[in-house]
Amino acid sequence: MALMLYNSMSRMKEIFKPREEGYVGMYVCGPTVYGPPHLGHAKSYITFDVLAKHLRNSGYKVRYVQNITDVGHLTDDGDNGEDKIQRQARIDKVHPWEIVDKWTRQYMNDMEKLRLAHPSFYVRASQHIPEQIEAIQGLIEKGHAYVTENGNVYFDVESFPQYGKLSGRKLDEQKEAVRVEERSDKKNPRDFALWKKAEAGHILKWNSPWGEGYPGWHIECSVMSNKYLGQTFDIHGGGLENKFPHHECEIAQSEALYGVPFCRYWVHNNMVTVDGVKMGKSLGNFKTCEDLLSKHSPEAIRAFILSTHYRSPSNYTEEAISATQSGINRLSQIQNELLELIDKNVGASVADGEAIKLADEVNEKIKDCLDDDLDTPGAIAAIYSFVTNINRFIGSSSISSETAKKVYAVIKLWAGDILGILPENKKASSDIDLGPIMDMVIEFRKEMKAQKKYDKADAIRDKLKSVGIVLEDTKEGVRWKRA
Amino acid sequence: MALMLYNSMSRMKEIFKPREEGYVGMYVCGPTVYGPPHLGHAKSYITFDVLAKHLRNSGYKVRYVQNITDVGHLTDDGDNGEDKIQRQARIDKVHPWEIVDKWTRQYMNDMEKLRLAHPSFYVRASQHIPEQIEAIQGLIEKGHAYVTENGNVYFDVESFPQYGKLSGRKLDEQKEAVRVEERSDKKNPRDFALWKKAEAGHILKWNSPWGEGYPGWHIECSVMSNKYLGQTFDIHGGGLENKFPHHECEIAQSEALYGVPFCRYWVHNNMVTVDGVKMGKSLGNFKTCEDLLSKHSPEAIRAFILSTHYRSPSNYTEEAISATQSGINRLSQIQNELLELIDKNVGASVADGEAIKLADEVNEKIKDCLDDDLDTPGAIAAIYSFVTNINRFIGSSSISSETAKKVYAVIKLWAGDILGILPENKKASSDIDLGPIMDMVIEFRKEMKAQKKYDKADAIRDKLKSVGIVLEDTKEGVRWKRA
DSSP states (O other): OOOEEEETTTTEEEEOOOSBTTEEEEEEOOOBSSSOOBHHHHHHHHHHHHHHHHHHHTTOEEEEEEEEBOSOOBSSTTSOSOBHHHHHHHHHTSOHHHHHHHHHHHHHHHHHHTTOOOOSEEEEGGGGHHHHHHHHHHHHHTTSEEEOTTSOEEEOGGGOTTTTTTTOOOHHHHHHHSOOOTTOOOSSTTOEEEEEEOOTTOOSOBOOTTSSEEEOHHHHHHHHHHHHHOTTEEEEEEEGGGIIIIIHHHHHHHHHHHSSOSEEEEEEEOOEEETTEEOOTTTTOOOBHHHHHHHSOHHHHHHHHHTSOTTSOEEOOHHHHHTTHHHHHHHHHHHHHHHHHHHTTOOOOTTHHHHHHHHHHHHHHHHHHHHBTOOHHHHHHHHHHHHHHHHTTSSTTOOOHHHHHHHHHHHIIIIIIISOOSOOOOSOOSSSOHHHHHHHHHHHHHHHHHTTOHHHHHHHHHHHHHTTEEEEEETTEEEEEEO | OOOEEEETTTTEEEEOOOSBTTEEEEEEOOOBSSSOOBHHHHHHHHHHHHHHHHHHHTTOEEEEEEEEBOSOOBSSTTSOSOBHHHHHHHHHTSOHHHHHHHHHHHHHHHHHHTTOOOOSEEEEGGGGHHHHHHHHHHHHHTTSEEEOTTSOEEEOGGGOTTTTTTTOOOHHHHHHHSOOOTTOOOSSTTOEEEEEEOOTTOOSOBOOTTSSEEEOHHHHHHHHHHHHHOTTEEEEEEEGGGIIIIIHHHHHHHHHHHSSOSEEEEEEEOOEEETTEEOOTTTTOOOBHHHHHHHSOHHHHHHHHHTSOTTSOEEOOHHHHHTTHHHHHHHHHHHHHHHHHHHHTOOOOTTHHHHHHHHHHHHHHHHHHHHBTOOHHHHHHHHHHHHHHHHTTSSSSOOOHHHHHHHHHHHIIIIIIISOOSOOOOSOOSSSOHHHHHHHHHHHHHHHHHTTOHHHHHHHHHHHHHTTEEEEEETTEEEEEEO
């Protein structure tokens, strides 16, 4: 089966066929770095993390570019309001770059903790001012943009009749969405800013043919995606909430400038909701990644996100995240058991054939799920059912170490490397090696039993349990493990 | 005592007086991000980290700006050769921004692990192309730069007679230092590039009034330091090896353009040597921070660097770094003892007065050391001698908890917050609480002793020692601690 992706532009699932055989160029709208990343961000970036990893595992060479918006994103979609970063800088009484550095760092750290791979590289809006100015000049020359007396430059939406084709918004709805203040110098309320004149006191500003100012929010993405991925690149990703006006504007800018389609596939992730309402910074109902990571494992957060299809909303509750942990613990346990089995050098077994058949089947099944427009809930269900099935081959009627290796490879690949819901296998997460200490404790307990002090022996077991260590009686003697 | 800084420009220690009372602007030459940070980098950035922290602790509001060179730094000081980042990208077969992202991340992570505070913000060369072009235009207009037929722009060193004032290099020495190829289009071998025409295949390039090209390495620092810190800002820091030509060129560019002194204090750190030879990437004799951090504690690496004055070379040997660990352990031990004492709520003691006197004295003494051109070896010696002196007040003739708090505050401030050689106080670095387990082990040993199985009891002690746990007999019974 080939990868199918739902293309927001055609409004249907399409077979994914990149522009150039074997290579994929993907651009994803990154964060505006003025505050803490929250679960809504996590849903978007985990989605595209899985997509990039699945593409790479399918043999594609992927260039994944993500932007960092460090200038030009206003508090208001109607091109009024203040630059979000500059506003925060004013509140914190620091230079805007301090805001940008702080929150970019937090964003990248949080995403690392959530086990995302970094994109191939990040690109910043402020790093591409000349390119943005050149693109705006090109749009003016082609009659798609106009300069006002105030020194603002707007895209002339009338000049691009296809405007609205991605979001499907009709003219009236477009006007509705971007309320324009009366004092606006736009010819038409639907027009959007390419360049804004810097008001007195504006810090992030540059010289331009139209005076000192700064780029509008939308132009950076057109310029940077085309610069690093070429014209008509493969995948443009982003949150559903950016479909209009942001992505609509990107299309208008790039297609008006270059006269060719902007990109081949538009992939939009749905939002995270809280009691049915979108989680967002402006609504104040958001849960930061940092906060969630202090309460849940990264795997639990990923499993929560990936248990819902990316095109459906994920409804956040603490319980919904916690509920994923038991499945993850099961994964972790089978990982430990398989690794032990691999270590033991068990020879061929009658169960090998069946176990390998199951592993091959689930491998195929999960690939099919992800190929089907990234059906991560299906993939997770397949993994869990596999874990249940394989469990009976571990223990008494054991599979061989060789087979255990093959079984583990499947779990490691999909649950570990691609979905990121398999906890890292850390034998020693403590800086003190517990092994020799536990040997003594176990010996002590044995001694107590030998002396028929069973109360004492039981007390030792209970005390260990209280700190998260479980004792198991095996044929080889007493073993301990972390609960 | 006021802060004295050795000013490389005047070649003497001067009283530090910022341009604006209470505020300090500091610019430090950051890394060219194309390879792993090594101990030579660590010496430079630890030096300025301590300077920034000492200034802040002295009551200054410090804006500390560091650049990230992501374009224009050529493999050859004579303005020939390849862009270092582009060269690495060619070798790794990736886009130059992948090199930049990878090594910027490594740099920041390593510096965090080495307990450096981030600068107020980082600024990138590629983020300031328009500003660099404008500065070059200004220099051409003022007659300090010329455009060649090839589309290169050079600074005309003859036009700036003070060239050489920082390094003290005479004309002949200047020529010697920047060997120029015969095919160079410079008027004068001493001239240096402000803008280079992009050769075919050059990736990092921008449009300019002189055609497609990229900025010379030196212009970014002039432009960014002046943009964010203003003209004649306070402190310019960097490695000694950048004095000529880099810093000399920065001075020429900025002073020719603005007609005022570039900065007030030039602070240069000396290098790290290996067997007397400079440690550097090009020489291949470097130790990466990552490698060193896998063998030594961050505190040991910092103590090694700071035990030599920043203006003297540090000679690297593994033994020299390891040798600092015992002093650090002593610091860590007194920290634990003081924290225990604070927890115990001990009332007033006859020893309080003397202990507080010692603490006040050492506080004054360390401040004086750091005020004396950042005499970190002196400061460390003072801390160690204080620890020895204070040790006798802990134990039998104990000081009060209140006094212990004051003593600890002094150690925490200087050894912890400013010099960064005091290990973090982590009571529980393990995810399993060792307390209840160790209680059982200790009980077991007691049991063995009671049964006169002394060999067994000793074996327990030895086994614990092997994993880094030490048992101590006290009046209250046996206590354990991490070695």
